[in-house]
Amino acid sequence: MRALQDELFATLAAQGHPHVRARHGTVLAYLNADGARATELSARSGQHKQIVGTIVDELVDLGYVRREPDPADRRAKRIVPTAHGLDEIAKAHAILAAIEHRLEHALGEQRFATFREGFEEITHHQRAWRQHRDQPM
Template sequence: MSSDPPGYELPLRLLFGFRSLIDDLHAELAKQGHPDVRPMHGFVFQAIGPSGTTAVELGRTLGVSKQAAGKTIDSLERLGYVHRERDPEDGRRMLVRLTDRGFDCLAKSARIFDRLRSEWSEVLGAGRLRALEEDLRKVASPESARLDLPGWFSGH
């Protein structure tokens, strides 16, 4: 009889660790002036990037429909995180770009993640955390580092 935990526990533990980090991030973001940001918004901000994108491209990157991407853009625009503008190279296209508020949220997120990583390092030990990160790099291929998790989770 093996003393190893059942196989299904590994993905659950990884998910619970992810959830813990994201929940802690959002609690701190709320304290720092971003109470309306939701976990999916981080994927959206990354997909928009510094150069902007279109609703079609955003939907493709996130693995959701153009309509779902458009609703998310509308919501983030109302909250002041993104704005729409004509593409200077093709006036028929509308680009979605992050506002200063959107960039502020990303910068604060990066600092908070650094702090959360330090907290994990204190609990696990710096060497064990680095080993965990290195081990995850070995088993999680670069191709798996995509932003389509919103669509992947919802089955789109």
């Protein structure tokens, strides 16, 4: 996983996003063009709201996102990607798709599908563990 992240962020840097780091994926990987509340990003990423808030602050400073009033609740804020943020999100998706395609070619379609299925199952189990761990007793 670490080697995949290294390739992703090195390629993003070469494509105009040198300041994005793995921790920023806590927000950028779960954000769409319409934006989301910090609580939604926290739930999607499995990170605490305070961590998401800190990362959002960094991304605001870097010009990747902005905070806007939520049209459904003016007291709440939505985290919305800027044009620069949308460019990073699109490039990250394309880079990851290219990496997956290369790995599928290297392993073969069936082996890669089996790997991916197993990895998704492991991810599901780990998220369930995290939810169980974070529930108040």
